[in-house]
Amino acid sequence: MATTQSMERTGSLGRFPSVKTSLALVTGVMMLVDLYLIFMVAPTDAVLGHVQRVFYFHVPVAIMSFLGFFIVFIGSLMYLMKRTPKWDAIANASAEVGVIFVTLALITGIIWAKPVWNTWWTWEPRLTTTMILWLIYVAYLMVRSYAPSQSKGAIYAAVVGIVGFVDVPIVYYSVVWWRSIHPSPVVGPFAQSDALDSTMAWILLYSFITFLFFFAYMVMERMELRRTEEALAHVRFTLRRRER
Amino acid sequence: MKGLFGPVMVIVWKDLLLELRSRELVVSIIVFGLLVVVVFNFALNNTPGRSEELAPGILWAAFAFAAILAMNRAFVRDQEQGGLEGLLISPVSRDAIFLGKALTSLIFMLLVEAALLPIYAVMLDFSALSFGLMLTIFLGTLGFAVVGTLFSAIAVQTRSREIMLPVLFFPVLLPVIIAAVEASTRAVGGETFVGMGRWLPLIAVFDALFLVICPWVFAFVVEE
Numbered sequence: 001m002a003t004t005q006s007m008e009r010t011g012s013l014g015r016f017p018s019v020k021t022s023l024a025l026v027t028g029v030m031m032l033v034d035l036y037l038i039f040m041v042a043p044t045d046a047v048l049g050h051v052q053r054v055f056y057f058h059v060p061v062a063i064m065s066f067l068g069f070f071i072v073f074i075g076s077l078m079y080l081m082k083r084t085p086k087w088d089a090i091a092n093a094s095a096e097v098g099v100i101f102v103t104l105a106l107i108t109g110i111i112w113a114k115p116v117w118n119t120w121w122t123w124e125p126r127l128t129t130t131m132i133l134w135l136i137y138v139a140y141l142m143v144r145s146y147a148p149s150q151s152k153g154a155i156y157a158a159v160v161g162i163v164g165f166v167d168v169p170i171v172y173y174s175v176v177w178w179r180s181i182h183p184s185p186v187v188g189p190f191a192q193s194d195a196l197d198s199t200m201a202w203i204l205l206y207s208f209i210t211f212l213f214f215f216a217y218m219v220m221e222r223m224e225l226r227r228t229e230e231a232l233a234h235v236r237f238t239l240r241r242r243e244r
Numbered sequence: 245m246k247g248l249f250g251p252v253m254v255i256v257w258k259d260l261l262l263e264l265r266s267r268e269l270v271v272s273i274i275v276f277g278l279l280v281v282v283v284f285n286f287a288l289n290n291t292p293g294r295s296e297e298l299a300p301g302i303l304w305a306a307f308a309f310a311a312i313l314a315m316n317r318a319f320v321r322d323q324e325q326g327g328l329e330g331l332l333i334s335p336v337s338r339d340a341i342f343l344g345k346a347l348t349s350l351i352f353m354l355l356v357e358a359a360l361l362p363i364y365a366v367m368l369d370f371s372a373l374s375f376g377l378m379l380t381i382f383l384g385t386l387g388f389a390v391v392g393t394l395f396s397a398i399a400v401q402t403r404s405r406e407i408m409l410p411v412l413f414f415p416v417l418l419p420v421i422i423a424a425v426e427a428s429t430r431a432v433g434g435e436t437f438v439g440m441g442r443w444l445p446l447i448a449v450f451d452a453l454f455l456v457i458c459p460w461v462f463a464f465v466v467e468e
Binding site: 080132135136138139142143146147148152156158159160162163164166167170173174175177178194221 | 287356387394398401402403404408411412414415416418419421422426439442443446449453454457461464467
């Protein structure tokens with residue numbers, strides 16, 4: 001039902017909505033399974049207790065927001081070089097979804113930090129860098145909406161998307177040199193091999209895939225919304241001209 | 245390089261002349277810089293014993309706010325009178341316009357800082373006669389001027405431009421502020437260049453990186 005409606009609405013855009021809708025369905029099912037795995041299957045952490053379960057949400061969401069900002073960087077570069085609106089649409093959608101994801105990462109991080117470190121917030125490199133990321137990409141969205149025209153906004157945003165992304169590693173290292181107390185990474189190239197139980201590792205991997213699908217779905221949905229906005233603006237423009 | 249140098253100097257001279265005739269920027273920012281010290285002195289409860297540890301932080305907070313004020317005005321005069329269009333039509337490369345504007349802001353800010361530094365040294369009781377401190381101030385201000393000029397060119401064209409500039413400026417400039425405070429603390433404490441560690445190289449790398457990127461993206465910002 002939803003599929004046929006969106007097919008009619010977007011008209012000749014073909015099978016893109018059906019890809020999006022099936023992605024939404026898959027993501028929804030995977031998300032439910034993920035919840036079951038996190039709360040029923042995953043073992044309770046011996047030291048940290050139940051609060052450790054926020055980690056299956058926190059880590060994937062944080063990594064996906066970084067992926068989002070990387071896509072913003074690529075989209076911004078390509079938009080400045082090629083000037084095809086598609087690249088701007090990709091960058092804009094990734095930035096909006098990335099800001100939501102990074103906000104979630106900050107909130108879940110604060111929930112985790114209070115029982116574990118006994119403080120809501122600490123000026124530690126990864127926290128500080130994430131906070132700065134949030135500020136840079138909120139500025140990205142502000143510059144876009146405060147610009148005198150949509151095309152100008154796209155260019156300003158692309159500039160912020162490039163400068164901001166280049167700046168992130170420098171922010172990270174400056175804060176690392178300043179101070180560090182974050183627990184060493186439990187996944188990724190620097191992980192200690194015994195930091196995660198194998199069940200935990202599998203569930204985390206599953207969460208990653210789930211949130212990757214969720215991220216992709218949100219970006220596609222946002223891009224379609226923009227197409228609808230543009231179509232609406234076009235209809236309004238034509239109607240106004242006819243009235244005269 | 246020769247083709248770049250001439251136009252850059254003409255743009256710098258134009259803005260310096262405007263400032264000499266109107267005197268609306270440098271003097272008012274110096275007064276503002278004094279106010280910042282008064283406010284921070286009471287906000288942080290500065291006492292003679294803690295002065296050396298607090299002074300670099302207050303110094304850079306004041307310089308960063310002063311930079312925002314200076315950068316906010318960098319394109320306003322050009323924007324209001326349509327001078328920016330004249331600049332863009334003239335047969336001068338975008339790089340020259342960017343470098344001219346950044347150099348003007350650098351000169352303005354260094355003038356402000358040169359006036360404020362001895363006053364701060366007296367009021368906050370630290371020794372400003374350190375080559376390390378001077379170099380830190382120069383490199384830090386250069387970073388402010390380069391990135392600030394780019395963001396100023398964007399902010400001046402947006403709605404609520406006075407707010408847009410700091411919102412863009414502070415997150416990106418955070419590494420420079422951290423590094424400048426750390427380097428200044430060591431310089432004021434009597435350390436040599438070796439003792440100042442990697443903070444000066446960090447600012448230098450930041451400056452070099454954005455001296456390459458900013459002129460390049462500036463061309464997109466000012467295009468019609």
